[in-house]
Amino acid sequence: MRKLALNDEILLKIDKAARYIGGEVNSVMKDKDKVDLRFCMAFPDVYEIGMSNLGMAILYDSFNKREDIWCERLFSPWTDLDKLMREQNIPLFALESQDPVKDFDMLGITLGYEMCYTNVLQLLDLSGIPLKAEERGEDFPVVIGGGACSYNPEPLAPFFDLFYIGEGEISYNALFDAYIENKKAGGSKEDFLKKAAQVPGIYVPSFYEVAYKEDGTIASFMPNRPEAPEKVEKQLIVDMKKDYNVLESPVVPFIKATQDRVTLEIQRGCIRGCRFCQAGMIYRPTRERDVETLKKAARTMLKNTGHEEISLSSLSSSDYTQLKELVTFLIDEFREKAVNISLPSLRIDAFALDVMSKVQDVKKSSLTFAPEAGSQRLRDVINKGLTEEDILHGAGEAFEGGWNRVKLYFMLGLPTETEEDMKGIAHLAEKIAERYYEIPKDKRNGKVQINVSTSFFVPKPFTPFQWAPMYREEEFIEKAKIVKNEIRSQLNQKSIRYNWHEPDVTVLEGFLARGDRRSADVILKAYEKGALYDAWSESFHYEIWKEAFAETGMDIEFYTLRERNTDEILPWDFIDAGVTKEFLIREWNQAKNETVTPNCRQRCSGCGARKYEGGVCFEGKN
Structure with a gap:
C-alpha cells in the first residue's frame, strides 16, 4: 500500500486536500522497479485546471500504454501547501507513487499560457531541482517543456534541458528510446541531449548561441553542436485515424475540475485564418477525426468515467464536416441517460440553434x-470572416x-x-x-x-x-x-x-509572449521576489514584476511597444511551425490593406501547410 507524501495533520490544514493524494479512478499504477523510464508529467497550475487539459490526458494515456514507461502526474501546489512544504522541507511529489519528483528520469512541463511561467519555477524549486539547466548534474531529471508556449521557448530556455515542438504523439517514443538506450549504455546527460537533438521536433537550448546587435535586436541565432539542426520542425499527426491516440479511460478527478466532463476532440486546426490567433496558425492544417471513431469513443468514455456531460473540443466546431451526424447521434444515443452535451466554438446558425434548444x-x-x-472594417483587418x-x-x-x-x-x-x-x-x-x-x-x-x-x-x-x-x-x-x-x-x-x-496582465503577457532569452532574468527575479500564480487575479502583483524589470535593467517597452521590421530575426525564427514567414508577411500586409483572405475550404492561401500532405489541404483528393 502506498504511503501518502503528506501526513494527516497537513492534509487537514490545507484547502482541497484531494488535489494531492492521487488514487483516482483510471489513474495508472505500475511497479517502478519494472519500468525503464519514469516520466513525471506536470501542469504548472492547480489540480482542477490541469485535470481539464485534454493534451495532458491524451499523453498520460499514450505514455502509459508502453510497459517500459510509467507516467505520473504533478500539479502546482496551491499557496497554502506551498508555504507548508517550504517550512517543513517536504519535497514535491508525483500523485501516483507519491515519490519525490527529483527521483524521476524526466520531468515534462506543459506550457499552455504565459502567465504560468513563475509556477514553472515553483515546480522545480519545490522539487529540489536547480532552476537553471546549466546547474543540474547527472542526478537530476531531464526537464522538458511542451505545449503552445513552446513555440517561443526562449523566455524559459535557461530553465529547460529541452523542448518538444508540436503534437506529442509523434516523437516522444523516439525520445524515450534514446533515453533508455543511453541510460543502459552508461551515457551522460550530454550524450543523451546530443541524441535528443537529432529527434524531429526536439530543441535543446544549450546547443544554440544567440548574439545581439547594439539596438537590442537579435544579430544571429545558430547551433553550437553538429547534432543540433538550424531549424526545428514541429511534429504533428497527419493521419488522424491511424496515428491518433484514442483516449478511452481518462482519469476521473476526486474534486470538481474546471472541465468536469468527457471531452471528444473532433478535429485539430482551424480553416478560418484569424490573424490574431496563434492556435489557428500553429495547428495547421485542419485535420478531422473519423465520425464513427468518435461515436465509439463517446460510448466508451462515458462508460469508463461515469461523467454525465460530453463536450466537443475544437477551435471551430461548426467547421467539422460531420458535425450534424455526430451531434444527432449523441442526442439520440444519450437522451434517456440524461447526458448533457456541451457544444463550444459554434457559429450561431439555424442548425446550431436547433441543436442547442435540444440540449440546453x-x-x-x-x-x-x-x-x-x-466595426466591419476592423473585422476585415483581423480576417474574422x-x-x-x-x-x-x-x-x-x-x-x-x-x-x-x-x-x-x-x-x-x-x-x-x-x-x-x-x-x-x-x-x-x-x-x-x-x-x-x-x-x-x-x-x-x-x-x-x-x-x-x-x-x-x-x-x-x-x-x-x-x-x-x-x-x-x-x-x-x-x-x-x-x-x-x-x-x-x-x-x-x-x-x-x-x-x-486587466491591462497590467496583458502588458506582461505581451512581454512574455515575444520575449527572448534575456527575459528569463526577469522571470527568475520576479519569482525570487514572490511572484506566483500570475494567471489568478487574486495572486497577481504587478508591482513585483515592475521591481524585477528595474532590478534586472530590462526595458519592457522594447518588447511591447515596438513594431518589428519583417526582416528582423525573431526569437522563434529557428522553429518551422508549418506556416511560412512569407505567408505571415503577406497576411500582415493584407491586414494593413483591410483585405480578407478566404478560409482554407474556399481557397488555398499558400500558407505552407500543404507540405504535410494531409488534412484540409487534400480533402477530396484521395
Whole structure:
C-alpha cells in the first residue's frame, strides 16, 4: 500500500486536500522497479485546471500504454501547501507513487499560457531541482517543456534541458528510446541531449548561441553542436485515424475540475485564418477525426468515467464536416441517460440553434458571439470572416427561439484600431438589443441581457500580427473607458453590461509572449521576489514584476511597444511551425490593406501547410 507524501495533520490544514493524494479512478499504477523510464508529467497550475487539459490526458494515456514507461502526474501546489512544504522541507511529489519528483528520469512541463511561467519555477524549486539547466548534474531529471508556449521557448530556455515542438504523439517514443538506450549504455546527460537533438521536433537550448546587435535586436541565432539542426520542425499527426491516440479511460478527478466532463476532440486546426490567433496558425492544417471513431469513443468514455456531460473540443466546431451526424447521434444515443452535451466554438446558425434548444434549457443558457472587433472594417483587418449581418441574423433567430441572453467578446488594441472601431462595440451591442425588441412583446422571454467583454490584444508568435506594437497600460484603460462611455449613451444601456480584462496582465503577457532569452532574468527575479500564480487575479502583483524589470535593467517597452521590421530575426525564427514567414508577411500586409483572405475550404492561401500532405489541404483528393 502506498504511503501518502503528506501526513494527516497537513492534509487537514490545507484547502482541497484531494488535489494531492492521487488514487483516482483510471489513474495508472505500475511497479517502478519494472519500468525503464519514469516520466513525471506536470501542469504548472492547480489540480482542477490541469485535470481539464485534454493534451495532458491524451499523453498520460499514450505514455502509459508502453510497459517500459510509467507516467505520473504533478500539479502546482496551491499557496497554502506551498508555504507548508517550504517550512517543513517536504519535497514535491508525483500523485501516483507519491515519490519525490527529483527521483524521476524526466520531468515534462506543459506550457499552455504565459502567465504560468513563475509556477514553472515553483515546480522545480519545490522539487529540489536547480532552476537553471546549466546547474543540474547527472542526478537530476531531464526537464522538458511542451505545449503552445513552446513555440517561443526562449523566455524559459535557461530553465529547460529541452523542448518538444508540436503534437506529442509523434516523437516522444523516439525520445524515450534514446533515453533508455543511453541510460543502459552508461551515457551522460550530454550524450543523451546530443541524441535528443537529432529527434524531429526536439530543441535543446544549450546547443544554440544567440548574439545581439547594439539596438537590442537579435544579430544571429545558430547551433553550437553538429547534432543540433538550424531549424526545428514541429511534429504533428497527419493521419488522424491511424496515428491518433484514442483516449478511452481518462482519469476521473476526486474534486470538481474546471472541465468536469468527457471531452471528444473532433478535429485539430482551424480553416478560418484569424490573424490574431496563434492556435489557428500553429495547428495547421485542419485535420478531422473519423465520425464513427468518435461515436465509439463517446460510448466508451462515458462508460469508463461515469461523467454525465460530453463536450466537443475544437477551435471551430461548426467547421467539422460531420458535425450534424455526430451531434444527432449523441442526442439520440444519450437522451434517456440524461447526458448533457456541451457544444463550444459554434457559429450561431439555424442548425446550431436547433441543436442547442435540444440540449440546453433555453431559459437558463446564453449564446456566445465573438465578433472580436466593433466595426466591419476592423473585422476585415483581423480576417474574422464574420459580418454584422451574420451576427444580427444569428441573434434574431436565437431571440425568436426563446433566448434572451447574449455574450459578446471583443478585443481592444488591435492593429489599425480607431476610436470609431471602439465605439462600434457599443453600437453593435445596441443593434442586437434593438433586434430583440423587434419581437412582439407577447413572444419575448422577459428583458434582453447583453454581456459585453473586452480583452486587450496580445501579438503572438507565428501569427501575421507577430510584428505589431502593443499599448501602454494607461492607453488600454483609456480604450476601455471609450467603450464604457459609448455604451452608457445607448438607448438600451440598461440591457448592456460591460467588463474588461486587466491591462497590467496583458502588458506582461505581451512581454512574455515575444520575449527572448534575456527575459528569463526577469522571470527568475520576479519569482525570487514572490511572484506566483500570475494567471489568478487574486495572486497577481504587478508591482513585483515592475521591481524585477528595474532590478534586472530590462526595458519592457522594447518588447511591447515596438513594431518589428519583417526582416528582423525573431526569437522563434529557428522553429518551422508549418506556416511560412512569407505567408505571415503577406497576411500582415493584407491586414494593413483591410483585405480578407478566404478560409482554407474556399481557397488555398499558400500558407505552407500543404507540405504535410494531409488534412484540409487534400480533402477530396484521395
